């Protein structure tokens with residue numbers, strides 16, 4: 527094999543696209559050719575450098591919103607009306623209705639679909655550079671960052687002392703709506719806590735489920751739906767949710 | 781952008797959302813590299829998703845990502861054509877540009893020391909500076925992780941062409957990388 531041939535085929539070798547026979551031929555050339563061996567090493571280094579640097583882009587939220595708007599919506603008008611009825615009845619929520627807030631209503635058959643979307647959002651966030659819009663370990667920085675970006679800002683609680691480090695916040699898109707995600711880390715594991723408003727103020731106890739290898743702890747409290755998603759084990763994710771809920775209760779009482 | 785009433789099928793929309801929206805960032809990334817302009821990329825991706833939704837009924841595979849990319853690529857090519865006729869046209873290589881001897885023959889002697897690492901912005905700039913069609917092939921391989929077969933399908937060229945384009949793209953990027961490294965000294 528000539529260097530000229532090797533210089534083309536080495537790329538297919540790096541990419542794992544060569545059949546065994548050709549791979550052996552290229553490898554044999556490289557063993558005996560310092561020039562091609564050094565070139566291959568450089569190409570691998572460049573490849574590695576690109577894989578490790580943040581070279582992709584994140585689609586602007588506005589673009590996501592425009593595309594969503596063009597697709598037929600699943601949340602039909604009747605459910606929107608029932609939201610308003612809900613607002614009119616509950617005293618706590620009627621204040622929210624007065625400020626023109628729109629709530630997310632979950633029908634039971636929607637839950638599975640939304641859990642799917644939440645896991646997709648979690649996966650998206652794990653791509654390089656997509657995890658956090660506001661980087662901060664300070665709840666007093668993350669919380670105000672959401673203000674004005676969402677109808678209702680998610681509660682942001684520092685759980686560092688409890689073993690879950692707050693690392694920032696992000697706007698995401700779930701169930702055809704913008705939604706806040708508060709991001710925590712335990713060791714190298716990311717936890718996305720998605721928070722969406724709901725018309726239902728009834729407290730729903732936590733439910734843990736598994737989807738595509740991720741654990742989801744879902745609960746509702748005081749007009750907010752929560753989904754904590756992570757590759758952490760169910761026990762640790764449950765611990766996270768428990769710590770979060772007790773911190774919320776402490777905040778309310780304090 | 782409004783979808784016609786005949787398209788107004790919530791079940792279809794739900795399936796489409798689940799299948800296609802997870803690739804929105806990938807599509808936007810590809811469009812940014814192909815068009816090198818944020819606003820044009822946004823328009824192209826929006827148009828791509830609209831077309832994809834229209835044709836979603838007939839979608840039987842391949843994998844969703846290359847299918848979307850093939851549509852996006854066509855949208856972007858229409859944009860190239862528009863720019864060429866516009867007074868401020870961005871110069872792109874004409875079709876068959878592969879044959880232009882811009883690959884300076886055998887690459888220079890490999891460096892003795894390790895290649896320098898650059899920050900994301902610098903790497904993006906180096907990749908964006910690659911000429912077409914090498915940039916497209918390179919981005920589909922290195923940033924989007926498509927297989928040669930998938931790249932061939934997206935770009936509508938034989939696999940052999942993908943291989944030679946990729947070899948030249950990497951050789952050009954390597955030269956640019958070394959030049960940048962020299963400059964940064």
Ligand SMILES: [Zn+2]
Pocket residue numbers: 528529530532555559561562563
């Ligand atoms: Zn050689």
